[in-house]
Amino acid sequence: MSDAMTTDLYEVTMAMSYLREGMTAPATFSLFVRDLPPERGFLVAAGLESALDYLSGLHVGPEDVDAFASALHRPPGDVQALLGLEFTGDVRAVPEGRIVRAGEPLLEVTAPLPQAQLAETYVLNQVSHQTALASKAARCMLAAAGHPVVDFSLRRTHGPQSGFQAARLGAMVGFAGTSNVAAATAVGIPAVGTMAHSFVEAFATEESAFRAFARSHPGPVTLLVDTYDTEDGVHVAARVLRDLDRGPGSAVRLDSSDLGTLAVRARDILDGAGLPDVRIVASGGLDEYALDELVRSGAPIDTYAVGTRVGVSADAPFLDSAYKMVEYDGRPVMKLSTAKVTAPGPKQVFRRPGYADVIGLADEKPPADGRPLLETVMRGGRRTGDRSTLDECRARFATDLDGLPSAARRIRGPQAPRATVSERLSVLTARVRHRVEELARAPAAQPPDAERTASGSHRCVTR
Amino acid sequence: MSDAMTTDLYEVTMAMSYLREGMTAPATFSLFVRDLPPERGFLVAAGLESALDYLSGLHVGPEDVDAFASALHRPPGDVQALLGLEFTGDVRAVPEGRIVRAGEPLLEVTAPLPQAQLAETYVLNQVSHQTALASKAARCMLAAAGHPVVDFSLRRTHGPQSGFQAARLGAMVGFAGTSNVAAATAVGIPAVGTMAHSFVEAFATEESAFRAFARSHPGPVTLLVDTYDTEDGVHVAARVLRDLDRGPGSAVRLDSSDLGTLAVRARDILDGAGLPDVRIVASGGLDEYALDELVRSGAPIDTYAVGTRVGVSADAPFLDSAYKMVEYDGRPVMKLSTAKVTAPGPKQVFRRPGYADVIGLADEKPPADGRPLLETVMRGGRRTGDRSTLDECRARFATDLDGLPSAARRIRGPQAPRATVSERLSVLTARVRHRVEELARAPAAQPPDAERTASGSHRCVTR
Structure with a gap:
């Protein structure tokens, strides 16, 4: 089995639609953990190297196209547009070993929409389960x-x-x-x-x-x-x-x-x-x-x-992780459905002394006392540097652990205060929410014609 | 990484000792789940095909020997005795898809002791986690x-x-x-x-x-x-x-x-x-x-x-499984330590109507209304038949599920009565326990010389 096949079928159906509609503009997806499991005061970022290995090697070959076609009961010609697809995008991520909080992006992918979508399943799998295992081990x-x-x-x-x-x-x-x-x-x-x-x-x-x-x-x-x-x-x-x-x-x-x-x-x-x-x-x-x-x-x-x-991280064998689109073709997007609102736009986490983290926008100026957690680790589909060595990951963890507040370190009943949100991200979230609600309230008014769906014709919500 | 390396180091240290001591007589190991997790009324046997794939392909090559030596900080020559080791033994097992109870052997390996020992980690891993996942899915x-x-x-x-x-x-x-x-x-x-x-x-x-x-x-x-x-x-x-x-x-x-x-x-x-x-x-x-x-x-x-x-079988992400030696060189053995007694001897499970299972000895005559669950699936290191197809596994599960008592099928508060033990197995267990306790009570009397440890000179407890 190739890695390209190790995906949910819906990534394939969506990628096919995007290619047919010419929707290949850049999209940014943000991978984060919504809420910590009970008895967790922090998470240890992990799985990035596996995710980057996958993205570096991603290639949709003829046998993948045949598998996709067979899965969809379609002739291979219908899936041909995916042949040769590789990952040519950028990845910003929290390096392995760093300590993060719920809600903070662990990884953001920016790539032509079909690529960024197809990568979801594998990347989410590796980052989610490895972060769960690393966090459990850290508590030991x-x-x-x-x-x-x-x-x-x-x-x-x-x-x-x-x-x-x-x-x-x-x-x-x-x-x-x-x-x-x-x-x-x-x-x-x-x-x-x-x-x-x-x-x-x-x-x-x-x-x-x-x-x-x-x-x-x-x-x-x-x-x-x-x-x-x-x-x-x-x-x-x-x-x-x-x-x-x-x-x-x-x-x-x-x-x-x-x-x-x-x-x-x-x-x-x-x-x-x-x-x-x-x-x-x-x-x-x-x-x-x-x-x-x-x-x-x-x-x-x-x-x-x-x-x-x-x-197996027995008391918390999975994380409530998500890989959500936050921007498409320069337009910040968000999901509004019950209890699972996703803040729009590419993001950065600024760590301030005492783990007073601020989640802001990726292009935001850091607070004077804040240092960004996400680093560019892949550009144009290639790693920007060497793989992190085990010693480097260890050093990051040891350093972050030193500063972790005692309430978050507790084995029983740890406290895990959430990061705050920057002014700019708050404003953007309110603006996009308003626009989305407006669109949702007037479904009958939506022109159903095909033209409006092409990538150049979105109503953009600018920041 | 070769499959041979995907093992706990102690399997290697034990195999080295066995080879040095000339202890290559056949041993039987029994793989079973001691107790069901809460909210489980039955288990669905799974992982056998993966385990057989591993055993069929097991081969300790030069790079494995180097890895073992390096792990042990020993010169490769000290580990050379393992070079070329393959699995040449027999496996009896419950085919995938069948429904079993706690305490019932899912798989028994009989092979020269170093081989049977080296196989433990991988076989236990595959059967344990796949049985956990299959059992969770069955409840859905x-x-x-x-x-x-x-x-x-x-x-x-x-x-x-x-x-x-x-x-x-x-x-x-x-x-x-x-x-x-x-x-x-x-x-x-x-x-x-x-x-x-x-x-x-x-x-x-x-x-x-x-x-x-x-x-x-x-x-x-x-x-x-x-x-x-x-x-x-x-x-x-x-x-x-x-x-x-x-x-x-x-x-x-x-x-x-x-x-x-x-x-x-x-x-x-x-x-x-x-x-x-x-x-x-x-x-x-x-x-x-x-x-x-x-x-x-x-x-x-x-x-x-x-x-x-x-x-991830979230409410029961692991099973309390064990891979225990039950016979060495014709001598039934058991472990007595607190709360984890293992019954001695190679076993068979006889399924009687209404899931009134009886665990007996492998060479025991089945009860008139009982049919054996374990089948010989490997002999001399080779599969005795083709891999089970998905349809065959499905059919076994469907048939077994039909007969499963309603108390075991409940989603909340299922009841999982344990199998009973045959007269012959009870007698053997009592006899071996007595012998082991006798030996344990008189440690000072044990002759510590090397001769007594050679494989031919055990005090055998015959059935």
């Missing part, structure tokens, strides 16, 4: 309060691609490693992992399992101690590590319920065995809520491995 | 009570791969179509879709947008009527459809809140305009709960488009 970092966090999610993410992104995005917000070998290799992050319960069960005894593992893995090892009785398992691990003089850097892993209590017992046993350097790794159904409780309780856990609940 | 079919349901989820699934599966699995449980062109093309299902709000906004008026759309799309069209004022939009659509004589087969789409009320108004307007054949399509945040309410309220909605909440 906050909850861990300085303890290392690692990603164990691959086995239950929504497919291997999503598992790859979960690992990459975890690393972006500061995770110390991932169990995912493919992601570790491709992204250049530490791979972590030790043994499963099945490993212990494959041997006659827990001790023989631990010793066999140590034989084939020189240096520090992590031993899973809760296959049978956890406290017994810690005793066995302590004996093996001491016998082999493998304490420093080694660890025991707890993967059961009541991790806090078991960690206290394990710590006592290890200390009593003269192994104060052996660390405790905890895993098993962990997310930022569990981490927060364990950390606050003072549980002697050194490293937290988060998995499924983080890799 | 139940809630729709005969109304067509279509999939609009691609824009917010966890990546395009997951979007593809959401479309395929929707079709498997009876969805009438998908917006996803790639999936529609590859799987051979109807593609559906019309226009976005942006399309309407790109024109000077709603009416000119509808007329332009109709010009480029002969035959029935679906017009999105809620960009501005919904009732006005329906009036405009009615006028255009009547003028163009395009009523029969055409539709209006509502994509806003309060769909029930708006559908009643839209139906009145369309009927009043002499367009009783124009259907009403509803979309926008729909899932089985919303469908159930709308259908029960008698809303005059003809087709339901479900999207994000279904494509």
Whole structure:
């Protein structure tokens, strides 16, 4: 399947209509998250690099045209106008790793209308789900309060691609490693992992399992101690590590319920065995809520491995994201239907000290103390610079996190004040709303002839 | 990235240890879902074909060995034993589309231990997330009570791969179509879709947008009527459809809140305009709960488009699945740690009338009225038959759904009685548990020498 086919059919039907009507003037679409899910105080922008990869490579080939025609039950000739379509537009976006608020554009595409429309599904998919995963992972970092966090999610993410992104995005917000070998290799992050319960069960005894593992893995090892009785398992691990003089850097892993209590017992046993350097790794159904409780309780856990609940962002597996046209052929547009009003015009977000963000128009002069969040990342269908490296994304996140107000950082009941809107954007919104309502109130008066729909003949609402 | 790398590092560390210890005897791993999520009365088996694709193609090549070595900070020579590893084992599984209960094995792998272990992550990923998505989609079919349901989820699934599966699995449980062109093309299902709000906004008026759309799309069209004022939009659509004589087969789409009320108004307007054949399509945040309410309220909605909440299984985005070793080298094994006991031995599920399932041992004689759910689908690393076609999967689901008790079908508060366990499996479980507890109670007595860990020298617990 080509990427061009990975789209909603309606992008194709609309693009066909636009081409037939000669409506190829530039359109700007704005991608933003309307409202944050419950228990989110901020979002971490992500998915941009995947979106740019898609836009760079977008090409409607003959097999795509055949697929579109077949999907529409039309002869391929009817869809021929799409053949060879590529993305030649511009993209302004918030770079990956930056922290944003609800309502703030994450990405704006400006391109000939059929292109900008056809790109919707794929771009929205990548930015939405990656931003959801990055934001969840970021909360784990906050909850861990300085303890290392690692990603164990691959086995239950929504497919291997999503598992790859979960690992990459975890690393972006500061995770110390991932169990995912493919992601570790491709992204250049530490791979972590030790043994499963099945490993212990494959041997006659827990001790023989631990010793066999140590034989084939020189240096520090992590031993899973809760296959049978956890406290017994810690005793066995302590004996093996001491016998082999493998304490420093080694660890025991707890993967059961009541991790806090078991960690206290394990710590006592290890200390009593003269192994104060052996660390405790905890895993098993962990997310930022569990981490927060364990950390606050003072549980002697050194490293937290988060998995499924983080890799699928279990409490908020999707974002209320939108990709809305805000301008066509120089005319700001907006949607008025119930509860989903979209402000018109290409935009910029100005970040002022203390995250007092202002959403304004793209061509607006920044406030004296405001710095723009959206940067031009693609011009004429080509990236304006290199891909962001993981280190660059990490640095952006770390910097933005430093300044994030404490109310937004809370694990339970975070507060997420919305950005304010600039004077110019407010005025434009009111003007366009008035014009749209006027048009909507007089449908019978609308001339239904074809001429009025050609791109040159819109009633333009100028700013 | 090769598929072999798409694995948790611990699968690699364990496989290395097994190879070093000569532990290459056959192991059986059982994949099952421990407990159903809240609001689930059944699961629809899925992901098997993806898992078999992976197993058929699994090959550890030189670049994989390099990646493993690099991940482990070891010289490639230390990982060389994995080079060339392929899957040569057997798989018994519940075919895609069948309805299963919690605790029932969905898939059992029997293969030389290093292979069966290395396969865990990928197989568990595919079966878990696809079963979650299929089960969610099946509930939408139940809630729709005969109304067509279509999939609009691609824009917010966890990546395009997951979007593809959401479309395929929707079709498997009876969805009438998908917006996803790639999936529609590859799987051979109807593609559906019309226009976005942006399309309407790109024109000077709603009416000119509808007329332009109709010009480029002969035959029935679906017009999105809620960009501005919904009732006005329906009036405009009615006028255009009547003028163009395009009523029969055409539709209006509502994509806003309060769909029930708006559908009643839209139906009145369309009927009043002499367009009783124009259907009403509803979309926008729909899932089985919303469908159930709308259908029960008698809303005059003809087709339901479900999207994000279904494509990410929003209320249950993961399953409590496990891939547990149940036998090694002829010795049944089990894990005893808190609350996660795994019954030992290769298993079979016998379905008796009224879904009175019995979980027994794989080599057990079926009860007189019971038919086995798991079939041999791979032998010696090769599929035993062709891939299941979509029609075959659909037929299995439809048949199983027919017999599903009403308590399990409920949208709110479904009841999901667990399968019972056969006499032979109960006896085996008790015997292995006793043996394991005995071993666990006497850790000091375990001889720690290497010899005892070699594969031939286990204390076998025979059945």
